[in-house]
Amino acid sequence: MRFDSFVIFGGSGFIGTHTANLLRARLPDAKIYIADLLAEGSEFVQRVDVRKPIDMLGEFGKNTLIFKFAAVHRTPEHPDRAYFETNIRRAENVCNFARKYGIENIVFTSSIAPYGAAEDLKSEDTLPTPNTPYGISKLVAEKIHREWAAESADRKLSIVRPGIVFGTGEHGNMTRLYKGLKIHKFAYACRKDTIKACIYVKDLARVMLAMAENEQADRIQLHNCCYYPSFTIEQIANTMLKATGMKRHIPYIPKKPMMAAATVCGWLGGLGLGICPARVKKLMVSTNIDGAKLAQDYPLQFSLEDAFKDWYKGCGGGRGWSNVADRIKIMFIAQAYPGGVPIYIETLAKHLDPSKFENILVCSFAYDENRFAPYFSAIEKVGMEQSISISKILKPAWESRKLIKKYKPDVVYCNSSIAGAVGRLAAIGCGAKVLYNAHSWAFNMRISNKKKLFYRLIERFFAYFTDTIICVSNYEKKICIAKSYLQTG
Numbered sequence: 392m393r394f395d396s397f398v399i400f401g402g403s404g405f406i407g408t409h410t411a412n413l414l415r416a417r418l419p420d421a422k423i424y425i426a427d428l429l430a431e432g433s434e435f436v437q438r439v440d441v442r443k444p445i446d447m448l449g450e451f452g453k454n455t456l457i458f459k460f461a462a463v464h465r466t467p468e469h470p471d472r473a474y475f476e477t478n479i480r481r482a483e484n485v486c487n488f489a490r491k492y493g494i495e496n497i498v499f500t501s502s503i504a505p506y507g508a509a510e511d512l513k514s515e516d517t518l519p520t521p522n523t524p525y526g527i528s529k530l531v532a533e534k535i536h537r538e539w540a541a542e543s544a545d546r547k548l549s550i551v552r553p554g555i556v557f558g559t560g561e562h563g564n565m566t567r568l569y570k571g572l573k574i575h576k577f578a579y580a581c582r583k584d585t586i587k588a589c590i591y592v593k594d595l596a597r598v599m600l601a602m603a604e605n606e607q608a609d610r611i612q613l614h615n616c617c618y619y620p621s622f623t624i625e626q627i628a629n630t631m632l633k634a635t636g637m638k639r640h641i642p643y644i645p646k647k648p649m650m651a652a653a654t655v656c657g658w659l660g661g662l663g664l665g666i667c668p669a670r671v672k673k674l675m676v677s678t679n680i681d682g683a684k685l686a687q688d689y690p691l692q693f694s695l696e697d698a699f700k701d702w703y704k705g706c707g708g709g710r711g712w713s714n715v716a717d718r719i720k721i722m723f724i725a726q727a728y729p730g731g732v733p734i735y736i737e738t739l740a741k742h743l744d745p746s747k748f749e750n751i752l753v754c755s756f757a758y759d760e761n762r763f764a765p766y767f768s769a770i771e772k773v774g775m776e777q778s779i780s781i782s783k784i785l786k787p788a789w790e791s792r793k794l795i796k797k798y799k800p801d802v803v804y805c806n807s808s809i810a811g812a813v814g815r816l817a818a819i820g821c822g823a824k825v826l827y828n829a830h831s832w833a834f835n836m837r838i839s840n841k842k843k844l845f846y847r848l849i850e851r852f853f854a855y856f857t858d859t860i861i862c863v864s865n866y867e868k869k870i871c872i873a874k875s876y877l878q879t880g
Contacts (some may be wrong), residue, residue: 392606394456394496396422396449400441400485401460403427405560406500410458410596417600424449428765429741441481442761451492453545456603458498459485459536473760474528482532486539497536498549498599503588503615503680505530505552514681515552515613540611547610549602553595554588554617554680558702560746561592562718569631572639580674581646583625588617588680591698594691601689608688618695619682627695634699646675720749722800722823723767724791724814726775727807728757732830735863736806740766751798753791753814769798775813779849784812791817802826808833808846815853827853828861835870 397414401407402425414423426439426447437447459481482499489497504526505519521527533550540548557565564587571577595616602612622630625641632639653671685691693701721743723736740750740763752758752767755775763770773790776783791813795803804826805814811827818825834846850871854860862868 392496392604394418394421394454394603396424396451396455397458398424398426398447398449398451398455398488398494399458399460400426400439400481402436402458403429404460405558405562406556406592406595407458407460408560409558409592410460410599413593413596413600422450441484442477443480443484445484445488447488451494453493453495455492455494456496456498457485457489457494458500458599460500471524473764474524475531477761477764478525478528478532479535482535486535489539490542495543495545496547496549496603497539498551498603499533499536500599501533501550501552502526502529503552503554503617503678505533506680508676510677510679512679512681513615515615515684537611544610547603547608548612549599550611550613551595551599551602551616552614552680553590554615554621554678556590556592556595557698558592559705562745562749565589565631568628569635572628572632572637572641575639577628578642578644579624580644580671581649582675583623583643585624585675586621586677586679587624587627588615588621588678588682589627589695590616590618590691591693591695591702593701594693594698597692598685598689614685614688615680615682616685617680617682618691619686621678621680621682622695630695631699634696635703718745718747718749719802720751720798720800721802721804722751722753722795722798723804723806724753724810724817725758725806726755726777726810726813727830728755732807733758733762735828735830737763737766751800753794773813775809777809779809779812779845784809784816788813788816792821795821795823799823804828806830812849812853815856819856824858825856826859826861827857828863829867829871830863832867832870 399407399411402411404427407425407427411423411425414421423435424447425436426441426445428438428440430436430438432438434448439445439447485497488494502525503513504523505521506513506517507520507522507526519530521530536548536550540546555564557563568577598614598616602608602614628641649671650668653668723740725732725736727733736752743750750767752763752770754770754772756772758770758772760770771794773787773794775787795817800823802825803814803818803821803823805811806828807830811829815825815827829850832846832850834843834850860871862871
């Protein structure tokens with residue numbers, strides 16, 4: 392079947408971008424609508440929050456194909472409720488959008504998470520037994536799309552369950568593997584034969600379009616999307632070394648010493664390495680997915696080695712890989728909400744280049760997680776309050792310190808006075824660059840002279856543990872220097 396228009400929900404993301412590029416190359420006359428919360432806004436690039444009823448402008452109908460990529464997918468970095476609220480609501484709203492405009496074709500990108508974590512080989516006929524909120528929410532979303540397809544014999548639904556998807560813009564497992572190999576910091580943890588099902592993003596985009604265009608296929612198609620047979624971590628690492636021309640010896644750490652080290656690190660809060668027994672056990676579990684059906688119906692064009700070479704070449708001989716792997720990780724710490732602070736953080740995070748920066752938000756419980764989720768890879772909440780009580784500073788500082796060790800940010804960016812005290816105290820000795828923005832100096836408020844002096848002393852003390860102080864205006868900078876004797880950048 393030929394389509395004359397396409398709607399890509401999540402079109403500004405990793406897979407969505409590659410899909411849009413494929414469509415533009417193959418179908419230059421087609422109308423391609425990008426619908427994404429990060430979109431700037433134009434006729435064909437519209438800002439849409441699919442968690443809410445969808446209202447888009449455009450020409451849609453029976454010859455329109457929907458690609459649905461938008462989802463909350465990182466696990467376990469979101470509260471359980473976020474997976475159900477976001478992934479299920481998005482499925483319902485996309486299907487309602489299709490009903491409204493008489494659209495008869497949807498491609499839904501699910502996940503291998505509905506299969507659950509187990510060593511057994513999983514085919515499309517395997518009974519799903521998801522054991523995470525993300526996997527459960529994805530399985531429910533599949534059912535919602537199936538219900539939509541069952542309403543009319545003219546509707547077609549293509550569901551794909553990809554393994555690890557890699558390629559330009561991935562920012563994930565394969566990029567981290569390349570970085571680890573490059574700087575000699577990758578080792579096999581407990582086993583070399585862990586199976587990791589994966590697929591190149593260019594192949595995935597091509598397969599999804601082919602499934603939708605195939606008029607001879609069943610109305611509802613389900614395919615695992617990965618190489619057949621799937622590769623072990625040893626095969627993947629050796630293939631990456633060969634494709635990139637690196638020569639490395641990859642050490643192997645046996646299970647007992649690895650688990651012992653992970654246990655000790657776990658007792659000590661991870662030692663800034665993020666190591667704990669649960670994470671090591673996760674590394675040992677295979678994603679053993681059967682791609683035989685895909686290989687028969689829609690053979691992949693790239694071998695694993697060819698895919699790595701194409702990716703490597705497209706990134707300028709690895710420079711792009713290195714840049715992505717070496718993204719600067721910024722941890723924003725904020726307490727004040729609502730007001731100017733959250734607006735400032737949202738605006739800054741939105742305009743930071745995701746190929747160069749990764750954003751993490753540590754905030755008070757007052758913050759609306761859904762508002763900030765599109766711009767942050769992780770959101771953590773700690774009990775910060777508008778109080779300078781020692782007990783109400785020390786407790787959130789201790790919690791924030793554990794999060795700094797967990798995520799290992801390059802930069803800790805503290806915003807407002809309370810978060811400035813909490814975050815700068817938490818970051819002492821952790822090795823991250825510390826930035827501080829008071830937004831409005833507490834010692835410049837209409838308060839008693841004793842309190843003004845107290846705030847100035849606090850700012851002077853924490854200035855010794857601050858690399859850069861950022862002022863929102865020249866006036867704030869002059870006040871800072873005049874009243875607290877701090878030097879600013």
